[in-house]
Amino acid sequence: MRMVDLIEKKRDGGELTTEEINFIIEGYTKGEIPDYQVSALAMAIFFKDMTQRERADLTMAMVHSGDTIDLSEIEGIKVDKHSTGGVGDTTTLVLAPLVAALDIPVAKMSGRGLGHTGGTIDKLESIEGFHVEIEREQFVELVNKHKIAVIGQTGNLTPADKKLYALRDVTGTVDSISLISSSIMSKKIAAGSDAIVLDVKTGAGAFMKTVEDAKELAHAMVSIGNNVGRKTMAVISDMSQPLGFAIGNSLEVKEAIDTLKGQGPKDLEELCLALGRQMVYLAKKADSLEEAEEMLKEVIRNGKALEKFKEFIRNQGGNPDVVDHPEKLPQAKYLIEVPAKEDGVVAEIVADEIGTAAMWLGAGRATKESEIDLAVGLMLNKKIGDRVKKGESLVTIHANRENVDDVMNKIYENIRISDHAEAPVLIYGTVT
Numbered sequence: 001m002r003m004v005d006l007i008e009k010k011r012d013g014g015e016l017t018t019e020e021i022n023f024i025i026e027g028y029t030k031g032e033i034p035d036y037q038v039s040a041l042a043m044a045i046f047f048k049d050m051t052q053r054e055r056a057d058l059t060m061a062m063v064h065s066g067d068t069i070d071l072s073e074i075e076g077i078k079v080d081k082h083s084t085g086g087v088g089d090t091t092t093l094v095l096a097p098l099v100a101a102l103d104i105p106v107a108k109m110s111g112r113g114l115g116h117t118g119g120t121i122d123k124l125e126s127i128e129g130f131h132v133e134i135e136r137e138q139f140v141e142l143v144n145k146h147k148i149a150v151i152g153q154t155g156n157l158t159p160a161d162k163k164l165y166a167l168r169d170v171t172g173t174v175d176s177i178s179l180i181s182s183s184i185m186s187k188k189i190a191a192g193s194d195a196i197v198l199d200v201k202t203g204a205g206a207f208m209k210t211v212e213d214a215k216e217l218a219h220a221m222v223s224i225g226n227n228v229g230r231k232t233m234a235v236i237s238d239m240s241q242p243l244g245f246a247i248g249n250s251l252e253v254k255e256a257i258d259t260l261k262g263q264g265p266k267d268l269e270e271l272c273l274a275l276g277r278q279m280v281y282l283a284k285k286a287d288s289l290e291e292a293e294e295m296l297k298e299v300i301r302n303g304k305a306l307e308k309f310k311e312f313i314r315n316q317g318g319n320p321d322v323v324d325h326p327e328k329l330p331q332a333k334y335l336i337e338v339p340a341k342e343d344g345v346v347a348e349i350v351a352d353e354i355g356t357a358a359m360w361l362g363a364g365r366a367t368k369e370s371e372i373d374l375a376v377g378l379m380l381n382k383k384i385g386d387r388v389k390k391g392e393s394l395v396t397i398h399a400n401r402e403n404v405d406d407v408m409n410k411i412y413e414n415i416r417i418s419d420h421a422e423a424p425v426l427i428y429g430t431v432t
């Protein structure tokens with residue numbers, strides 16, 4: 001087989017066979033096929049697209065390019081949740097204990113975050129003593145016994161995707177539904193769960209700016225998952241404004257605790273229920289999505305979800321007292337209000353820009369090497385559709401530096417007040 005023939009085949013709109021796709025990904029991973037040929041192929045895929053079969057084959061070829069996680073020692077159906085990335089997205093912190101409270105195994109392998117705020121691990125580490133450096137055996141044991149554990153990322157997962165994603169980034173070939181869906185799904189499948197629930201975000205703060213594109217991506221990922229034997233469902237959700245009120249690590253832990261108590265922000269709660277019911281259904285703990293949702297609401301009402309969160313913290317060395325006393329979480333030195341400059345209704349809160357403001361405070365990493373400050377971040381006091389009076393606080397800045405003019409200006413530039421506006425739709429649909 002010659003790579004040049006395969007590039008020409010795709011360029012002319014042909015369909016690559018399973019063997020051809022395996023040849024390309026194996027050759028590329030080993031360094032036998034050069035970047036320039038793979039970038040030409042990526043561009044051909046960008047224009048000519050791939051069939052569902054080709055996408056599934058590409059996904060599995062990337063899965064097999066490196067290590068895969070074996071979760072077979074963990075009993076039950078393992079369901080993973082993945083978000084395509086948002087600002088102030090506290091859902092994982094809520095969903096992990098919520099679903100585990102229904103005896104569904106949550107075996108989470110997580111990384112550190114880059115961008116607006118930290119990843120799930122960073123957030124959890126704002127709880128004193130909590131750590132994810134546990135042995136594999138202990139991880140398996142914890143999940144079997146307590147249904148929940150988080151471990152830091154290990155192993156060399158999907159090296160082909162790492163290489164290809166970096167190449168696409170500099171060759172104008174990121175925005176292909178075929179390439180994005182296989183990239184994301186390869187990572188989820190290598191991580192070893194039996195079923196996958198996807199939260200595909202749309203809006204200013206998201207990768208997919210329009211609902212149409214988000215739906216197309218959701219359909220592509222769901223069919224890849226189902227085609228390779230991993231039951232997959234998706235929710236398409238709004239990311240035009242940040243989710244919930246909190247953006248920042250310990251602030252989001254507090255927000256997750258509130259939500260597990262049934263006292264969280266409405267949008268965060270609604271999204272957690274929408275994703276959670278798919279997880280419960282895919283884990284075969286309920287016969288319908290409606291029944292699944294009722295079960296989730298019940299463990300919030302009766303306190304089992306909150307109890308599970310405490311148990312989870314204790315198991316991994318953390319101080320569970322933070323659940324009843326969130327003031328024990330890291331606190332920022334300065335709380336600075338951002339008063340509205342006029343009367344009106346909040347019409348826009350540009351999610352990604354507000355996320356960047358939180359990063360400037362130190363809540364997120366600008367580069368992999370940056371240190372993050374777990375205490376800092378932003379609390380939104382208003383969301384889109386809320387009335388506001390001149391002088392009323394739009395946002396509370398939690399900072400560890402006195403001068404926050406840069407952050408304040410960025411917030412003013414990205415929160416628009418108008419005569420009237422309505423709260424945006426939160427959930428645009430589900431794909432099953």
Ligand code: URA
Pocket residue numbers: 165174179180181183184207
């Ligand atoms: N995120 C990924 O992991 N891969 C893509 O191709 C795009 C976004």
Ligand code: CA
Pocket residue numbers: 087088089090242243244245246247252255
């Ligand atoms: Ca939030």
